[in-house]
Amino acid sequence: MPKVLVVDDSLTVRKVVERALEARGIQVLCAASGGEAIQCIERETPDLVICDVIMPDKDGYEICEFVKTHPELGKTPVLLISGIVNGAVLERAAKVQSDDVMRKPFAAEELVRKIDGFLSAGGSTTRLLPAATAGGDRTDPAPSLGALDGLATRAQDPLPDTSGVLSAPDLRALLGQFAGIPGVVVAALIDREGFLIESAGAVPGEAALAWALAASVAQSAAGIGQELNQGVLQAMIFESEGGVVLLHAVGPSAMLAVVLNDATALGKVRYSVKRALPELLRAM
Amino acid sequence: MPKVLLVDADWENLVALQKALTAAGHEVAVALSGSFALTMLEWDRPDCIVSLTENQDMDAYELCSIIRADPATKDIPFLLLTGPTGPAPGAASRAGISRVIAGKFNVSTLVDQVGELLTRTPAPPAPAPAREVDRARRSIVN
Numbered sequence: 001m002p003k004v005l006v007v008d009d010s011l012t013v014r015k016v017v018e019r020a021l022e023a024r025g026i027q028v029l030c031a032a033s034g035g036e037a038i039q040c041i042e043r044e045t046p047d048l049v050i051c052d053v054i055m056p057d058k059d060g061y062e063i064c065e066f067v068k069t070h071p072e073l074g075k076t077p078v079l080l081i082s083g084i085v086n087g088a089v090l091e092r093a094a095k096v097q098s099d100d101v102m103r104k105p106f107a108a109e110e111l112v113r114k115i116d117g118f119l120s121a122g123g124s125t126t127r128l129l130p131a132a133t134a135g136g137d138r139t140d141p142a143p144s145l146g147a148l149d150g151l152a153t154r155a156q157d158p159l160p161d162t163s164g165v166l167s168a169p170d171l172r173a174l175l176g177q178f179a180g181i182p183g184v185v186v187a188a189l190i191d192r193e194g195f196l197i198e199s200a201g202a203v204p205g206e207a208a209l210a211w212a213l214a215a216s217v218a219q220s221a222a223g224i225g226q227e228l229n230q231g232v233l234q235a236m237i238f239e240s241e242g243g244v245v246l247l248h249a250v251g252p253s254a255m256l257a258v259v260l261n262d263a264t265a266l267g268k269v270r271y272s273v274k275r276a277l278p279e280l281l282r283a284m
Numbered sequence: 285m286p287k288v289l290l291v292d293a294d295w296e297n298l299v300a301l302q303k304a305l306t307a308a309g310h311e312v313a314v315a316l317s318g319s320f321a322l323t324m325l326e327w328d329r330p331d332c333i334v335s336l337t338e339n340q341d342m343d344a345y346e347l348c349s350i351i352r353a354d355p356a357t358k359d360i361p362f363l364l365l366t367g368p369t370g371p372a373p374g375a376a377s378r379a380g381i382s383r384v385i386a387g388k389f390n391v392s393t394l395v396d397q398v399g400e401l402l403t404r405t406p407a408p409p410a411p412a413p414a415r416e417v418d419r420a421r422r423s424i425v426n
Contacts, residue, residue: 012357019342
């Protein structure tokens with residue numbers, strides 16, 4: 001039976017991990033601090049370590065470094081989890097040879113998929129790549145005409161079960177974070193051709209809005225949209241009769257559009273988008 | 285502004301409820317699954333949680349039990365929205381659920397119930413993070 005150590009000072013997070021992995025027949029060991037974790041790692045030699053980045057005594061980077069420089073345990077995969085995933089976090093994670101970084105909050109489904117990937121690989125076979133390239137090998141099937149039918153999106157299309165890549169429900173949950181911000185009408189991820197990849201926040205009566213947005217982005221892709229993420233322009237904000245629209249590049253092939261009916265929420269939305277970009281990039 | 289966390293596997297329900305509570309002056313966060321909701325609590329502590337019985341990966345009873353077991357979250361009021369038959373006898377109290385709305389309800393009922401819970405049960409003060417944690421958070425943000 002595989003053995004996984006979860007290190008987090010939050011009892012609630014430990015419970016979520018424990019519950020999700022035990023249901024998969026994985027033995028779960030728990031540690032509430034860095035000190036406890038070090039002892040547990042030496043005593044139990046787990047097959048994988050899941051570790052919160054921020055803890056009261058030793059941080060997740062220190063735990064990861066301890067594992068990776070250990071003469072006998074150096075190949076044990078370490079998954080860091082963090083409430084903030086930005087360039088600085090990814091850089092530090094790569095420096096201590098973390099195998100991946102997962103953002104909190106997360107759905108158990110996403111965690112299980114990552115863990116399955118690590119355990120089936122039989123040890124640490126990958127290393128964290130810069131956010132822009134990590135998980136960048138996803139090959140989506142071409143969108144069908146049905147993808148333009150309101151909210152029927154690629155979510156229904158079969159996706160390769162690739163570890164570390166967000167599934168459609170995860171992507172929807174990710175977009176749901178933006179849609180949950182008061183003042184946001186809809187958040188949609190749209191590819192350069194104008195196909196709606198996924199959206200959240202639009203009730204059925206407003207599906208046409210997401211569709212129209214996709215179409216307008218497709219048109220603008222021939223012009224200013226092509227400049228997005230080319231080192232010139234990463235995001236733009238424009239006003240329409242329906243409200244304010246924030247358009248942000250998600251890698252070279254997609255754009256995130258967030259429609260607001262309350263412009264005062266723009267600051268919060270921009271902050272949330274910046275925080276979520278690494279995860280969105282992995283989904284692409 | 286009081287913060288409410290809504291948990292519901294049905295996105296359309298979630299959006300409708302979110303709109304109603306936002307219009308009533310609450311800041312509303314949403315989660316489609318119990319696990320996502322639980323892992324939100326550490327960073328984004330709500331003053332009240334509203335959940336349907338069935339969510340994506342755990343039911344509301346289990347969700348509430350986990351919240352009640354953690355000293356950092358145990359005092360957050362929890363409102364359960366169930367079908368017309370309501371919860372099994374004793375199930376809600378065993379899980380630590382604060383209040384139940386059974387069957388169909390209108391928006392004003394939900395808003396009133398949430399308002400009462402927020403008034404009756406003062407929101408637990410966010411535990412002061414240990415100094416080391418606070419410093420670490422600041423260093424990541426900056």
